[in-house]
Amino acid sequence: MLRYLTAHQLAAYPLLRDSMFRDRAAQFRDRLKWEVHVDANGFERDEYDAMNPLYVIWELPDGTHGGSMRFLPTSGRTMVHDHFADLLDGTEIRSPEIWECTRFCIAKGAGSHVAAALMLAGGELMRAFSLTHLLGVFDARMVRIYNMIGAAPAVLGSMGEGRDRISVGLWQFRARDRAIVLRRAGVTSDMSQYWFKRSFGHAITRRCVA
Amino acid sequence: MKRLKLDQFLSKLGEADALEQIQGLIEALRDSLSIDHVVYHWVSADGEQYGFGTYDPVWVQHYVDQEYLRTDPVVLGCFQRFHPVDWKRLDWSSRAARAFQKDAIAHGVGNQGFSVPIRGPNGQFALFTVSHTAEDESWAAFTQARQRDLILIAHFLNQKALELEKGRTPQPIHALSPREVDALTFLGMGYSRGQVAELLSISEHTLRAYIESARFKLGALNTTHAVARALSEGLIIIGGAARAASGTWPGRDPKPSVAAN
Numbered sequence: 001m002l003r004y005l006t007a008h009q010l011a012a013y014p015l016l017r018d019s020m021f022r023d024r025a026a027q028f029r030d031r032l033k034w035e036v037h038v039d040a041n042g043f044e045r046d047e048y049d050a051m052n053p054l055y056v057i058w059e060l061p062d063g064t065h066g067g068s069m070r071f072l073p074t075s076g077r078t079m080v081h082d083h084f085a086d087l088l089d090g091t092e093i094r095s096p097e098i099w100e101c102t103r104f105c106i107a108k109g110a111g112s113h114v115a116a117a118l119m120l121a122g123g124e125l126m127r128a129f130s131l132t133h134l135l136g137v138f139d140a141r142m143v144r145i146y147n148m149i150g151a152a153p154a155v156l157g158s159m160g161e162g163r164d165r166i167s168v169g170l171w172q173f174r175a176r177d178r179a180i181v182l183r184r185a186g187v188t189s190d191m192s193q194y195w196f197k198r199s200f201g202h203a204i205t206r207r208c209v210a
Numbered sequence: 211m212k213r214l215k216l217d218q219f220l221s222k223l224g225e226a227d228a229l230e231q232i233q234g235l236i237e238a239l240r241d242s243l244s245i246d247h248v249v250y251h252w253v254s255a256d257g258e259q260y261g262f263g264t265y266d267p268v269w270v271q272h273y274v275d276q277e278y279l280r281t282d283p284v285v286l287g288c289f290q291r292f293h294p295v296d297w298k299r300l301d302w303s304s305r306a307a308r309a310f311q312k313d314a315i316a317h318g319v320g321n322q323g324f325s326v327p328i329r330g331p332n333g334q335f336a337l338f339t340v341s342h343t344a345e346d347e348s349w350a351a352f353t354q355a356r357q358r359d360l361i362l363i364a365h366f367l368n369q370k371a372l373e374l375e376k377g378r379t380p381q382p383i384h385a386l387s388p389r390e391v392d393a394l395t396f397l398g399m400g401y402s403r404g405q406v407a408e409l410l411s412i413s414e415h416t417l418r419a420y421i422e423s424a425r426f427k428l429g430a431l432n433t434t435h436a437v438a439r440a441l442s443e444g445l446i447i448i449g450g451a452a453r454a455a456s457g458t459w460p461g462r463d464p465k466p467s468v469a470a471n
Binding site for chain 1: 289290291292293294296298299328329330331332333334350357358361362364365385387388389390412413415416418419420422423425426427
């Protein structure tokens with residue numbers, strides 16, 4: 001199931017939190033060989049985790065982490081601008097209607113439906129908070145997964161080659177993608193709405209069309 | 211609030227160069243929204259406060275005197291998140307929070323509130339609040355219908371606050387990046403979005419993100435407004451020949467392409 005949690009709320013889910021930071025170490029340090037910091041507990045945490053981000057986490061039946069991603073608003077400090085400005089050709093994308101999405105992580109052995117569920121959650125956030133785009137950082141493997149799910153981002157820039165390739169891209173919310181992503185995630189629309197409501201206390205509202 | 215009114219509010223806000231003007235605009239905004247209060251509140255890391263709005267000055271002074279900043283669940287809650295939040299969703303469980311709420315209602319703040327957290331440059335934190343006395347249902351309907359407008363107003367007010375309070379840091383984000391300059395220049399020259407995307411070798415939806423970003427930096431409600439402001443501030447230059455060319459100047463587009471998502 002999906003949980004939408006602020007950094008503050010994460011404290012109430014220690015098992016989920018700890019397994020997420022360990023899975024991030026496994027993905028970003030061990031598999032992708034990114035130069036990330038892993039602490040004595042084996043947690044991959046960075047300064048953006050200390051900036052009150054919003055996490056979307058797929059929780060497995062045993063209460064551990066199956067996949068996750070992290071959001072920050074582009075009106076404030078973001079990882080994309082601090083570290084990947086070169087990939088954007090000098091463009092600083094800043095808008096209250098665009099959030100950045102980083103540390104897209106899938107636990108080892110988690111099925112492809114988990115990636116789809118996370119994509120679904122991204123779309124639900126866009127609908128709920130009137131976002132026009134998500135700005136993301138992702139590795140080569142994720143590009144294939146996004147394509148497979150049917151929600152491919154527009155890549156703005158990349159660096160590195162082959163599996164070391166890191167890209168910055170944009171997702172736009174398209175209603176027709178939601179049906180595809182729901183199917184790939186194996187989740188019903190009602191379930192997704194319920195998970196959202198449980199976290200935020202209100203339904204995913206219709207986007208306000210002028 | 212009709213789009214036109216929001217348009218007027220934002221264009222007047224863009225022109226404002228003194229705090230008193232903003233105060234007047236905020237009051238007009240409150241009236242057009244038909245609610246009790248509209249408030250902007252900037253809290254520095256050192257706990258210093260700055261803001262404007264329609265709360266009773268007695269309440270504002272009382273808030274400072276009582277050091278309610280330490281207790282106020284709205285400020286704490288908004289610091290922890292960045293999506294808009296209904297006050298009912300915040301943690302009012304402590305005795306201090308409940309006493310604060312009682313005091314706030316007694317000072318006419320209202321029993322309902324909705325706040326938009328604002329994260330600005332260099333870790334800046336502010337919040338924009340609308341509050342009212344209403345039943346849960348009508349309040350939910352109001353906030354759902356107005357959410358997007360409120361988010362935009364919040365951030366534009368913040369940009370203006372950053373601009374007016376030059377002594378404070380950080381400075382507002384204003385500089386357009388090269389891609390944004392290109393996009394607005396071509397749009398200003400009358401090219402369609404499809405043509406501009408092609409000229410820049412990007413997809414239309416990527417172009418839209420550049421336009422959204424430029425629009426925010428310029429404090430503009432729509433693309434036309436963004437182009438006009440970029441022109442007037444000399445951020446983009448459009449030659450005479452282009453100005454004379456016929457084509458789809460964005461302002462002639464009958465549907466506001468950015469506003470209607």
